[in-house]
Amino acid sequence: MSKPHIIIIGSGWAGFYLADYLSPTLYTVTIISPRRTSAYTPLLASAACGLFNFYLAEEPIRSKSRKCRFLKATVTTISFPTKTIHCAPAFDDDSDPITNQPFDLQYDYLILAPGCIPNTFGTPGVLDHALFMKNVSDAMATRKRLFDLLEKASLPTCPPARKAELLHIAIVGGGPTGVEITAELDDLAHRELMDLYPDVAPYLHISIYDVAPHILGNYERKLHEYANEKLVRRHVAVETNTRIEKVDREALYVKGKGRVPYGMLMWVTGNKATDLVMEMRDVRKSEKGLVRVLTDRHLRVFKSSGTTEADDEVWDDVFALGDSADIVGASLPTTAEVAVQKAKFLVNFFNSRKEEATFEGKKAMPFTYAEKQLVSYIGSRDGIIAGRGDREGWTGRSAWLAWRSGSVMWTRSWRNRIVILLTWILNWVFGKEIAKM
Ligand SMILES: Cc1cc2nc3c(=O)[nH]c(=O)nc-3n(C[C@H](O)[C@H](O)[C@H](O)COP(=O)(O)OP(=O)(O)OC[C@H]3O[C@@H](n4cnc5c(N)ncnc54)[C@H](O)[C@@H]3O)c2cc1C
Incomplete structure (x- = not known):
């Protein structure tokens, strides 16, 4: 049969x-x-x-x-x-x-x-000019764009004002993905890029834009306020209640503020x-x-x-x-x-079917979701974990470690897990080899 x-x-x-x-x-x-x-x-x-x-x-x-x-x-x-x-x-x-x-x-x-x-919400220019983060080719394009910008800004023909424009990274979307990209880029800017591009890395600055009143709005107030404060302290511009009206090759157009030049635009709005x-x-x-x-x-x-x-x-x-x-x-x-x-x-x-997968809906157990705690990385080895039930959410290095160790479990291959763990240890000791990758 x-x-x-x-x-x-x-x-x-x-x-x-x-x-x-x-x-x-x-x-x-x-x-x-x-x-x-x-x-x-x-x-x-x-x-x-x-x-x-x-x-x-x-x-x-x-x-x-x-x-x-x-x-x-x-x-x-x-x-x-x-x-x-x-x-x-x-x-x-x-x-x-x-x-x-x-x-x-x-x-x-x-x-x-x-x-x-x-979802670009029909914002003109986004599909042509923004980078997204859905798959590995997007991640590769992001890294390539970042290094191209750093090299352009290092050219002797590039004046300081243009360096600042080129190294403005605009992240549209203040959810977990937008904040995590910000956190990783900010870490990179304050560590490895300072050694590799000492003349231009200080020009790199990141802005997060969101129409909502808060970033990380899925977390309780105490936690999203904590994340906001930490990012602002590291000179990330957190622009909430802000709508992007259109985008062209070199600038975004912010409602009520006008033209804001950027070098890299990441669109992560949902x-x-x-x-x-x-x-x-x-x-x-x-x-x-x-x-x-x-x-x-x-x-x-x-x-x-x-x-x-x-x-x-x-x-x-x-x-x-x-x-x-x-x-x-x-x-x-x-x-x-x-x-x-x-x-x-x-x-x-x-x-578990024996002969034919006819679904005896009434007899079969329905799907139930086992809720997991929300965890986000906010940069500089700091994280937030949402509370659940009676348990309050928490922040800090232990939240970052929980996020890091949780993220290794996403890959299903043991071989990859071991390589990721080893790479983290090597990064910790010797710094990231980003220029070689
Ligand atoms: C950067 C990022 C970070 C994230 N982090 C987390 C996290 O930490 N924790 C978490 O729980 N979730 C996270 N998510 C969300 C998670 O990735 C999604 O919820 C998940 O990918 C949904 O899985 P899916 O199989 O439904 O869709 P997808 O993973 O999007 O896969 C859909 C697949 O369908 C294919 N496809 C589309 N249309 C067609 C078609 N017409 N014919 C054939 N194939 C088609 C696509 O090419 C793709 O292969 C993250 C998402 C992003 C983008």
Whole structure:
């Protein structure tokens, strides 16, 4: 008897976990993604700032031990009634008429995990001029831009005023990602860059912009105020209640303030739905805020035709998880933690079946989220950890150490963990080898 075919859309935190753990004995598994690798997103800012080599911040989908089929393509549309997905090969060079042909695949079970894309809120110029931080190529582009700017500012033709403009790093978005990038860049500026570029490193200055009244608004007041104060003390300009109206190649235009020149602009303001999610007509989606596919507590996708949460209103062969999906009535944040916990839930469901993965929704245990504490790095070996229950949040070096040791656990390969740990120890003793990386 042929094995049921599971198609996974997306090779991010959710898709990659599923591809790793779904039983190849029970299923034929195909994973489809335009990317050959899966990024360990929490490690990207550190990799961009030379804490360790880029290859440690991602994992290839193809490996000796992973028995799934990978296709480098984008899913363009899905026909749920006929269980067919339509795909387009995803290559930069798309001139070959044979390898560029679209193709269709049939599934028995479909798992939607296409994640989200950066939200520019339609701000003119952002897509053309800003850097993002979603995968390793973004981290590489960030490092390259930083070094290009430092070299330009070091040229004898560059006057002091221009050095200051070139070495203005503007970070738009004061959430955990924006603050972590700021922290890592600021550490770099005060340590390694002082040795490598003693003449121009003092010109490097960072601004964080956010429309919200606080940075790190997900943390309790005491903690986000602490982070703000520490950053300001290190001369980071924290510009809250600030809207960026447009961006061009050399400057941002701040509402009420006007033109502010920058050398590097990082845009980390949050997520929006992918084209695929926007295109899907047959599934129910959230209506407020980020558009996400709605599922029941067993992660089965609701049909667009229904309005209740009854069992007969789901596509019982289609599941969704990760940033692109949310559970009706139990909304969870867009984090790797949630994506992986949901992926584990689906792996248990699929791998524990005996003959056929029919979902006896009423009998099966629903998904429950085990909440983890929020942790952020704020630079200079200082961090914040949110409180939980009766336990208050805390700050300082122990919070930084908790963040650092937590971040090594994001990579699933023991080999990578050991290399990361060794690199940290070497960085601690001898400083980062950023100029060589
Ligand atoms: C810099 C950074 C730091 C972060 N730090 C943390 C952290 O410390 N802790 C935490 O819990 N979370 C963190 N997150 C959030 C976390 O990365 C996301 O929640 C997580 O990536 C979501 O996983 P996902 O599988 O849903 O989507 P993604 O990881 O975004 O993967 C989606 C995949 O789908 C593919 N895809 C998209 N469209 C299609 C299509 N049409 N066809 C086929 N494939 C498609 C994409 O190419 C990609 O491979 C961080 C995010 C960033 C950017």
